[in-house]
Amino acid sequence: MRLFIYDHCPYCVKARMIFGLKNINIQLVTLLNDDEKTPISMIGKKMVPILEKAPGQFMPESMDIIQFIDQQFPPTIIHKEEDPFLLEILNQARIPYYSLVMPRWVSSTMEEFNTASARKYFQNKKEQMIGPFSTALTNTETYIKEITETLLKIEKKIKNQNKWYMENQVSFNDFHLFAFLRALTIVKTLPFPPRLEDYIKQIAKKSQIPLSTNIAL
Ligand SMILES: N[C@@H](CCC(=O)N[C@@H](CS)C(=O)NCC(=O)O)C(=O)O
Structure with a gap:
């Protein structure tokens, strides 16, 4: 099986x-960010992640991939609960979140940005969403303050002894939360509250996914 991704992409995480x-x-398999042809030939649109289940058989959508793999390789481990509070908090944080991570992703050594045209493609597309990257970078301190409020709200939900967001069971919440937090680890000057910091490290280890802490910008 192959999984087509971008390193920065939270859905791919x-x-x-x-x-x-x-x-x-x-x-x-990390695609270049401006490669439209490959994903369109597989699933009819330019979107990752894409799982190649068998040669020539492709599955899009992160949550579908998670459930498919969980069922294909028993015993199943995922509880499908989603905490509406967490989803709402993550959704509300979209502007500071994207404003912090997007300009950093594009100037990083992540493989999907290996060419000038891939970087240009991403920047053009995402600036339509959040405005000029240069302005977002100038406003870093403001966005860090805003995202810190978000992190502190989530920190209150994480108990010291918890292995997962919901005590001892891995749930959809962990996929949403870890993907969000892992993206933020590219922001070198962002401090994480202690329980969340511990959570990020633990889930990174269990998931075997490197953080972006050491990604060169
Ligand atoms: N609902 C999809 C969303 C996937 C998605 O939005 N992926 C982004 C990358 S993070 C993408 O491929 N966007 C197209 C682009 O960047 O051009 C999922 O959960 O897999």
């Missing part, structure tokens, strides 16, 4: 998590 958590071998 969700899909990657299930392979790491279940210790299943997967070949990761």
